[in-house]
Amino acid sequence: MPKRHSPRGRHRYWLTLAIALGLTVSGCGQQYVVLHPKGPVATSELNLLILASVAMALVIIPVWMLFAYTLVRFRDNPRHEGVFVPKWQSSRLLEILLFVVPLIIVAVIAVPTVQKTYALDRLPPKKDPVVINVTSLDWKWLFQYPGQHIATVNYIEIPAGKPVLFELTADSPMNTFWIPQLGGMEYTMPGEVLPLWLEANKPGVYMGRSGQFSGTGFVHMVFSVKAVSSAAFNSWVQQVKTTAPGMSLATYHSIVKIGTMGHESFSSYPAGIFPTTTHGFTLTGSSPMKMP
Amino acid sequence: MSHIIAELFPPSTLRLFELIADVLIVLTTVSIVGVLTYTKKWVWLWREWLTSVDHKRIGIMYLIAALVMLFRGGVDALLLRTQLAFPNNHFLGPEHYDEIFTTHGTIMIFFMAMPFLFALFNVAVPLMIGARDVAFPRLNAVSFWLFAFGALLLNISFVIGGSPNAGWTAYPPLTELRFNPSVGENYYFLSLLIAGIGTTITGINFMVTILRMRAPGMTLMKMPMFVWTVLVTGALIIFAFPPLTVSLALTLFDRLFGSSFFTLGHGGMPMMFVNLFWLFGHPEVYIVVLPAFGIFSEVVPVFSDKKLYGYPIMVASVLAITVLSYGVWVHHFFTMGAGPGVNAFFGVSTMLIAIPTGVKIFNWVLTMWGGRIRFTVAMLWQLAFIPAFLIAGATGVLLATVPVDYQMHNSYFLIAHFHFALIGGTVFGVLSGMYYWWPKMFGYMLNERQGKVAFWLFFIGFLVTFVPQYMLGLEGMTRRMYTYPPGLGWSSLNLVSTIGAFTQGAGFLVIVYNVLWSMRYGERDLTGDPWNGRTLEWSIPSPAPEYNFAIVPVVHDRDAWWDMKQSGKSEAFKVKSSAIRPVHMPKRSAMPFLLGLSFFVVGFGMTFSWWVIAIIGGLGVLASLLYGAFDYDDFEELDPEVIRRTEAGLGRLQA
Ligand code: HEM
Ligand SMILES: [Cu+2]
Numbered sequence: 005m006p007k008r009h010s011p012r013g014r015h016r017y018w019l020t021l022a023i024a025l026g027l028t029v030s031g032c033g034q035q036y037v038v039l040h041p042k043g044p045v046a047t048s049e050l051n052l053l054i055l056a057s058v059a060m061a062l063v064i065i066p067v068w069m070l071f072a073y074t075l076v077r078f079r080d081n082p083r084h085e086g087v088f089v090p091k092w093q094s095s096r097l098l099e100i101l102l103f104v105v106p107l108i109i110v111a112v113i114a115v116p117t118v119q120k121t122y123a124l125d126r127l128p129p130k131k132d133p134v135v136i137n138v139t140s141l142d143w144k145w146l147f148q149y150p151g152q153h154i155a156t157v158n159y160i161e162i163p164a165g166k167p168v169l170f171e172l173t174a175d176s177p178m179n180t181f182w183i184p185q186l187g188g189m190e191y192t193m194p195g196e197v198l199p200l201w202l203e204a205n206k207p208g209v210y211m212g213r214s215g216q217f218s219g220t221g222f223v224h225m226v227f228s229v230k231a232v233s234s235a236a237f238n239s240w241v242q243q244v245k246t247t248a249p250g251m252s253l254a255t256y257h258s259i260v261k262i263g264t265m266g267h268e269s270f271s272s273y274p275a276g277i278f279p280t281t282t283h284g285f286t287l288t289g290s291s292p293m294k295m296p
Numbered sequence: 297m298s299h300i301i302a303e304l305f306p307p308s309t310l311r312l313f314e315l316i317a318d319v320l321i322v323l324t325t326v327s328i329v330g331v332l333t334y335t336k337k338w339v340w341l342w343r344e345w346l347t348s349v350d351h352k353r354i355g356i357m358y359l360i361a362a363l364v365m366l367f368r369g370g371v372d373a374l375l376l377r378t379q380l381a382f383p384n385n386h387f388l389g390p391e392h393y394d395e396i397f398t399t400h401g402t403i404m405i406f407f408m409a410m411p412f413l414f415a416l417f418n419v420a421v422p423l424m425i426g427a428r429d430v431a432f433p434r435l436n437a438v439s440f441w442l443f444a445f446g447a448l449l450l451n452i453s454f455v456i457g458g459s460p461n462a463g464w465t466a467y468p469p470l471t472e473l474r475f476n477p478s479v480g481e482n483y484y485f486l487s488l489l490i491a492g493i494g495t496t497i498t499g500i501n502f503m504v505t506i507l508r509m510r511a512p513g514m515t516l517m518k519m520p521m522f523v524w525t526v527l528v529t530g531a532l533i534i535f536a537f538p539p540l541t542v543s544l545a546l547t548l549f550d551r552l553f554g555s556s557f558f559t560l561g562h563g564g565m566p567m568m569f570v571n572l573f574w575l576f577g578h579p580e581v582y583i584v585v586l587p588a589f590g591i592f593s594e595v596v597p598v599f600s601d602k603k604l605y606g607y608p609i610m611v612a613s614v615l616a617i618t619v620l621s622y623g624v625w626v627h628h629f630f631t632m633g634a635g636p637g638v639n640a641f642f643g644v645s646t647m648l649i650a651i652p653t654g655v656k657i658f659n660w661v662l663t664m665w666g667g668r669i670r671f672t673v674a675m676l677w678q679l680a681f682i683p684a685f686l687i688a689g690a691t692g693v694l695l696a697t698v699p700v701d702y703q704m705h706n707s708y709f710l711i712a713h714f715h716f717a718l719i720g721g722t723v724f725g726v727l728s729g730m731y732y733w734w735p736k737m738f739g740y741m742l743n744e745r746q747g748k749v750a751f752w753l754f755f756i757g758f759l760v761t762f763v764p765q766y767m768l769g770l771e772g773m774t775r776r777m778y779t780y781p782p783g784l785g786w787s788s789l790n791l792v793s794t795i796g797a798f799t800q801g802a803g804f805l806v807i808v809y810n811v812l813w814s815m816r817y818g819e820r821d822l823t824g825d826p827w828n829g830r831t832l833e834w835s836i837p838s839p840a841p842e843y844n845f846a847i848v849p850v851v852h853d854r855d856a857w858w859d860m861k862q863s864g865k866s867e868a869f870k871v872k873s874s875a876i877r878p879v880h881m882p883k884r885s886a887m888p889f890l891l892g893l894s895f896f897v898v899g900f901g902m903t904f905s906w907w908v909i910a911i912i913g914g915l916g917v918l919a920s921l922l923y924g925a926f927d928y929d930d931f932e933e934l935d936p937e938v939i940r941r942t943e944a945g946l947g948r949l950q951a
Binding site for chain 1: 462602632644651664665670682687690697701706707736772778779786928
């Protein structure tokens with residue numbers, strides 16, 4: 005006799021089926037990077053996206069249905085016997101409802117928006133972040149690790165499970181620094197240093213790119229982010245320190261020159277290539293940088 | 297000599313597409329000149345059109361220009377989509393792609409959407425309020441010619457000197473001379489500055505017209521809804537264009553005169569440009585969508601045979617949107633580090649704007665409720681707008697949710713959002729208005745069957761193009777990429793999107809065919825009121841005679857013409873011969889055309905830093921202005937006999 009599914013098993017069965025169906029219908033495979041977060045920031049942003057989408061669906065789907073019903077019921081057809089009220093033009097109750105219901109829905113989205121906007125601006129307390137100074141150049145990314153005193157071009161390694169504080173600037177037209185699986189983007193701008201913290205939950209390789217057009221080589225502004233264990237991270241740092249060449253000021257100037265580049269590593273970098281003073285008005289309290 | 301030629305025709309103007317365009321431009325020009333000469337129409341063109349100050353003629357010229365620009369911007373769009381159809385495609389190179397997306401966006405916003413709306417302002421507003429013209433007819437022509445020559449200046453960049461290539465937003469430092477030495481960006485700044493003067497004048501002109509020239513009895517709360525939206529659009533223009541002018545002019549200074557307002561280094565502050573640009577940019581999106589809301593508010597009652605539901609609420613919503621739209625611009629750069637306090641404020645203010653917008657949508661649906669809906673082409677565009685704009689608004693709220701915007705900013709999700717708003721709102725709106733007012737402009741109807749074919753092609757193509765783009769955004773595809781590698785999951789969605797784009801292109805071609813066919817075979821509108829209209833423009837013949845109203849009507853009700861028809865007074869509306877008085881009419885003038893031409897010369901000279909030419913143009917500007925200022929002979933009396941004859945010929949004279 006076939007064993008009956010326990011209610012719980014049945015439940016799980018339907019859930020899997022629903023998810024599988026949802027994924028095939030909407031095509032939500034892994035390529036939907038925004039929907040497959042790999043870190044706390046991206047997860048938190050995705051949760052808000054889901055909440056806001058559901059709230060919006062609660063508005064637009066009923067309106068669509070009302071709209072479709074109106075079109076069918078009141079189309080100009082000699083056979084249909086809809087009411088015809090050519091002068092009806094106001095109803096107090098309806099009007100109040102029209103403002104109050106959307107206001108409630110907006111409030112449902114607005115409150116968590118404000119909360120999360122503040123929350124995501126702060127580094128998680130008591131976790132010592134790895135700091136990476138990011139400079140966008142035409143058309144490559146230069147990364148400096150002030151704590152480790154090494155530098156890379158177009159790739160970074162970060163320890164998984166630890167927050168990373170990116171400090172962003174540009175020695176070129178603007179770009180945005182975006183690693184969709186880890187979290188949202190932030191601009192790199194000449195003369196400003198903007199903070200952005202992200203974290204990877206698990207080891208893995210994540211794609212990063214620029215979201216702000218910066219000229220003909222802009223599509224090549226991609227970089228890879230390799231999240232590894234803390235031990236592996238330390239040994240990678242050691243390896244770069246011992247095997248990679250150093251970066252002189254002359255090397256830096258040759259990197260700044262317009263053009264694209266592959267991955268590079270440097271065991272040192274010259275002082276002063278990352279700005280220490282800024283216009284100042286865009287720095288927030290969460291950055292360790294001092295205002296001028 | 298040879299270096300001048302090298303400057304005028306750099307390699308970027310000598311690629312295959314540009315050469316094909318050259319040939320087409322030369323052929324078209326030659327054939328137009330040939331036809332005009334052969335049919336001896338030069339004088340006619342000059343007297344009846346180029347120097348006309350009649351708002352109806354100016355409206356038609358705006359319409360023609362907007363349709364031509366829609367074609368140009370549409371071809372740009374198809375080129376872009378063809379390049380993106382397949383991964384690693386080599387149809388366009390990066391330089392070429394960048395130029396084309398820049399001209400596409402700039403043309404669509406400034407030289408298609410705005411003039412298309414201005415066409416309808418001109419055609420409809422004076423007729424709807426029972427006026428004989430706009431408040432300042434000659435300035436109205438100045439607006440048109442500044443727009444037309446501004447548009448020309450941007451368009452010639454394609455074949456002379458090279459196109460701008462930094463996007464319609466032109467953020468420095470990318471537009472700084474150091475990173476962008478070609479003359480393309482100069483074209484961008486100068487053409488927008490010139491057209492911007494015209495736009496500002498239009499805003500003022502229509503505000504004054506509406507406030508001062510309404511027919512007796514038409515109080516503000518009895519104005520048609522479209523007139524309300526034009527009024528607030530005027531206010532939006534007056535306050536939004538100055539920041540644009542400042543940001544464009546200062547960047548131009550940086551490029552031409554070596555100043556450092558927004559440069560990289562030397563204390564320049566590029567972010568300030570972004571701030572100023574969007575201080576204009578967000579009100580701008582309402583400048584192009586509020587009039588479309590107005591058009592829908594006219595079309596829905598007529599084709600539902602019912603009064604507009606909730607008129608006072610509609611007015612209140614429009615006013616609320618106008619005020620709020622100045623308080624949201626930072627949502628275009630949440631990711632520029634203004635800090636959580638600022639971002640939270642602007643996120644919430646943006647969400648609030650969705651409320652009056654949503655209320656309006658409800659009101660249109662309630663207007664149809666209990667009516668008798670006729671599915672004409674004008675109505676179909678409106679019916680497509682409602683579901684499309686709901687999506688645009690809902691995704692707008694998602695983008696206003698600050699942490700979500702961090703993931704969506706500058707991605708294809710954003711692209712899909714604003715195309716749903718701009719096509720689903722503005723383009724559907726102006727096409728609805730075009731089909732609706734066409735008989736009033738030209739005296740014949742556009743064929744409905746062909747119009748429906750065009751509509752379905754365009755609407756389905758629109759969904760097929762832009763729904764996949766929302767998904768591409770979630771897959772991490774960013775805007776303004778000229779190509780992408782395979783293997784990211786982007787390929788099939790991009791191909792689908794391209795197919796949709798060509799379907800829309802086919803829809804546009806059917807519209808063109810529809811217009812040309814109807815010109816010849818279309819049903820003539822002999823009644824002046826083909827749709828059973830409700831507002832005053834339908835009380836007069838189609839096309840409207842030069843003086844609009846033989847006798848200025850007196851208004852008692854919101855739907856003034858409907859009211860007259862209902863109370864059986866429409867017969868009485870026929871003109872009594874004895875009541876006709878001479879009409880004070882503005883005289884045609886060459887000044888607006890010459891002023892526009894002079895500005896064009898200034899713009900062209902400054903683009904290439906050829907100062908002699910720029911100064912000659914400047915003197916032309918001065919001369920045109922002086923000539924205009926001292927020309928006191930600018931009005932004439934229209935003989936009542938002419939009016940009598942015209943009205944009698946239309947069978948509108950009371951015995
Ligand atoms: C419910 C109303 C709306 C809301 C809440 C809304 C919200 C937003 C937000 C937050 C952005 C910025 C996204 C980003 O850059 O990351 C945006 C961009 C944009 N929106 Fe809307 N929007 C609304 C209606 C409209 C309308 C009516 C139009 C035009 C007719 C429009 C056109 C645009 C355009 C053109 C952009 C992007 C411009 C660019 O970056 O090139 N939006 N919208
Ligand atoms: Cu906006």
